[in-house]
Amino acid sequence: MRSLLTDFLLSQLSARTDGPLHRRLYDCIRLAILDGGIRSGSRLPPTRDLAKELSCSRNTVSAAYDQLLAEGYLFTRAGSGTFVTDHMPDGFMATVEPVLPDCSRRAIEAFSGRGARLLTQAGASPHQWGAFIPGVPDVSSFPHSLWRRIHSRLIRRIKPDYLTYSRMGGSPELQQALVDYLRVARSVNCVAEQIIITEGTHQAIDLLAKMLCNDGDSAWIEEPSYWGIRNVLAINGVEIIPIAVDNNGLFPPTNRPETPPPRLICVTPSHQYPTGAVMGLQRRQLLLSLAQECGAWVVEDDYDSEFRFSGNPIPALQSLVPGAPVIYIGTFSKTLYPGLRISYMVLPLALAGEMRRAHSELYRGGHWITQLVLAQFIAEGHYASHIRRMRLLYGKRRSALSRLILRELGPDALRDDSNAGLHLVMSLPDEVDDVALARSAGEHGIYVRPLSSYYLTAPSKKGLLLGYACVEDDAIEPAFMVLMRCLAQQRQQ
Structure with a gap:
């Protein structure tokens, strides 16, 4: 019986007709690694087994594996086999365009002008829990x-x-x-x-x-x-x-x-x-x-x-x-x-x-x-009681985060004096790219929003929205210091 990986590779190879087979096999495996179809840490079949299931020569599979090993997508473990790396190589975003079936291409081209604009402007994040996601309450306290x-x-x-x-x-x-x-x-x-x-x-x-x-x-x-x-x-x-x-x-x-x-x-x-x-x-x-x-x-x-x-x-x-x-x-x-x-x-x-x-x-x-x-x-009366409890909790967390901002960056960074809500705005100098800073923080598991992304017109102010409601009390300072290290790295660039 063929494996699911083999079925997947066969379907992808059937859509690719240009170039030698080992190169097409390399492209299929590489793209599957990049888009998560083959998960990090997964063990790939031995070259002999995969060649048999694909009905090709073992040399074809070995050539594809060797190229992926050389580029850092795979690694070998003595006596255990070949595995997908946990860390993508530099420049992995420069991927080869996948070959899409005709129906997929038609679907992409079928979006209305309004639909296409919506997709280019969409701001919904895949992360909706963790430090410092704005607008999210402490759902664990419900x-x-x-x-x-x-x-x-x-x-x-x-x-x-x-x-x-x-x-x-x-x-x-x-x-x-x-x-x-x-x-x-x-x-x-x-x-x-x-x-x-x-x-x-x-x-x-x-x-x-x-x-x-x-x-x-x-x-x-x-x-x-x-x-x-x-x-x-x-x-x-x-x-x-x-x-x-x-x-x-x-x-x-x-x-x-x-x-x-x-x-x-x-x-x-x-x-x-x-x-x-x-x-x-x-x-x-x-x-x-x-x-x-x-x-x-x-x-x-x-x-x-x-x-x-x-x-x-x-x-x-x-x-x-x-x-x-x-x-x-x-x-x-x-x-x-x-x-x-x-x-x-x-x-x-x-x-x-x-x-x-x-x-x-x-x-x-x-x-x-x-x-x-x-x-x-x-x-x-449970709703009013819950709000009273959460108001005390969020007020405490806001104060803790405010003190950290004042300690690390000074009063100019904390211009949000509303003393309300589930987030505060940390101001940044105009020379700091808040979009790049937010992206860097996200790579370290800290999810903030760049203030400039909320503007439609220029000039926009630079800053970060920091949500404190869904961050445990003892996690606020460690998370904030990760953010400060990301800020320091950007200033050095």
């Missing part, structure tokens, strides 16, 4: 046993309605629990009918773009801002207009531009992402007045306002003026855990009914049982 008990209690008497599609924008129990919570915690004024439960903030923005914007309509977004929101808007044909952020958040243009007014104005007023700026009262009033005047909807992304470590909570923009044209978005990704995939929108009453219908039509909402558990978790 009270899983308590959650399971609530789930077990509810599932025993679940109604059939909760096992089918959502029809009302989400669980009525969760909508009402949010009404009660938001009124106290965020000063948000609403009734249950105004709330739509979504699978993350991205879905909420996607629904707004589809239902409130025509092709060519524009949206004002903060500069800098979270690229995920920009990409969701852009893929829906919305023109992105970056508006500069200062110490008071988004600063609307004082002179009315000749271009059409925006349809959406997307802001993070309670804790600007990523800079941490808080929008003051005068700026808030100006923004609402402008939105009323030009017929725009203000999209308030209140992503992590629960975590403020000093002073009083900052009320939501939505609460400032009755009937304001504000769509309030909140999420449980930061307070509980991202994998829960539950966010919510508080819509003006004039929009709520039709938006519920659109949500059901486009997304066929579900996960009612999870929403019902969350509603009980909130109503029984």
Whole structure:
């Protein structure tokens, strides 16, 4: 019986017809090593066995192995055989283009212009846990046993309605629990009918773009801002207009531009992402007045306002003026855990009914049982207790990281004085390439975000976003010192 490796090599060799067989075999094995098809440390078959299975001469296999050994892709261990190296040789990224079947080429060429642009601008990281990933809470501190008990209690008497599609924008129990919570915690004024439960903030923005914007309509977004929101808007044909952020958040243009007014104005007023700026009262009033005047909807992304470590909570923009044209978005990704995939929108009453219908039509909402558990978790006071515990933990970790930055780099490196959220911004001199520094840190297992990547226009400020929430207390300093060594190496280059 042939091995899986042999089947793989035969399929790859059949797609290659140019050049001698030993060279084509070398290319197939090399590319499989580089893309992970043959894992590091794997033992390759002896040359005699592989030659027999491939129906070729042993010399052909030996020539391919010898070349891979010479280039450092393989190594031999006396008496044990030939193995794939754990460390790729220098210059391994200069790989030979794989030969793709015709259908694969057609699929790649079939992406729309918007789809191709999305892929070139995508910023989602394959790493979502570890030091210092921004925006990720300490999911290990979530009270899983308590959650399971609530789930077990509810599932025993679940109604059939909760096992089918959502029809009302989400669980009525969760909508009402949010009404009660938001009124106290965020000063948000609403009734249950105004709330739509979504699978993350991205879905909420996607629904707004589809239902409130025509092709060519524009949206004002903060500069800098979270690229995920920009990409969701852009893929829906919305023109992105970056508006500069200062110490008071988004600063609307004082002179009315000749271009059409925006349809959406997307802001993070309670804790600007990523800079941490808080929008003051005068700026808030100006923004609402402008939105009323030009017929725009203000999209308030209140992503992590629960975590403020000093002073009083900052009320939501939505609460400032009755009937304001504000769509309030909140999420449980930061307070509980991202994998829960539950966010919510508080819509003006004039929009709520039709938006519920659109949500059901486009997304066929579900996960009612999870929403019902969350509603009980909130109503029984566990959610507020969890936030209080995590606020103390995150405040302690933020202080520890701040002290390290001040000790190693001085006060100029720590300009983020918001004392809130799950990350802080470490400023860097303009001559430091923050993108290269982030890449170097990632190679050492430290995952940070370059501040410059959050800008659409130049000049951008240099810095790193350091998430402290998901780093154990005793791991903060060792991880930070690895980052400092990476910074020192870059400065020496």
